[in-house]
Amino acid sequence: MNDLRYAQLDALSWPLMNKFYRRHQSSMKAVxxxxxxxxxxxxxxxxxxxxxxxxGHWLTGLLVDPACREQGIAAQLIAAAVQDLQEPVWLFCHPDLRGFYERRGFSFDPALPYAMAERLSRYARSKPMIAMGLMPAPRA
Structure with a gap:
């Protein structure tokens, strides 16, 4: 199963991502x-x-095709996406996913920029939600 390619989509290909989300009945959208x-x-x-x-950056919309789960694809995709970033990455997730993200280097309850903290507060009113953060590795 190593025939997977992990890459950033070019600007003209963003509709392909929305097609993927729709195919899996997800309400997520490419931004x-x-x-x-x-x-x-x-x-x-x-x-x-x-x-x-x-x-920093806000990681959203992580979705793996259900037929491809439990193969490490999400972990590899996250690693590819954040490997060259010089700023923190934050995400919001259900508390049940805390361990998954901690195994990928994210920490629970990071300091958030004000706008992100406000957004988390709004989201958490209607569903269980926690913040996780990944700080960039120091450059040698």
Whole structure:
């Protein structure tokens, strides 16, 4: 199963990501001002968005095709997407996913920019939600 390619989509290909989300009945959407990352063979099997925010990036829209789960694809996609970033990456997730993200280097309850903290507060009113953060590795 090593025939997967992990890459950032070019600006003109963002509709392919929305097609992937729709095919899996997801309400997620590709965001045009974000870096759009995918894992693909012939078709996309996983996707995520890295949206620029004050002081870093916000990881959203991580989805793996259910037929391709439990193969490490999400971990590899996250690693590819964040490997060259020099700023923190934050995400919001269900508390049950905390361990998954901690195994990928994210920490629970990071300091968030004000706008992100406000957004988390709004989201957490209607569903269980926690913040996770990944700080960039120091450059040698």
């Amino acid at each position: 045009r001002d974000a870096q759009l990352w995918v894992a693909r063979r012939e078709e996309i099997v996983a996707a995520l968005c890295l949206r620029p925010v004050a002081g």
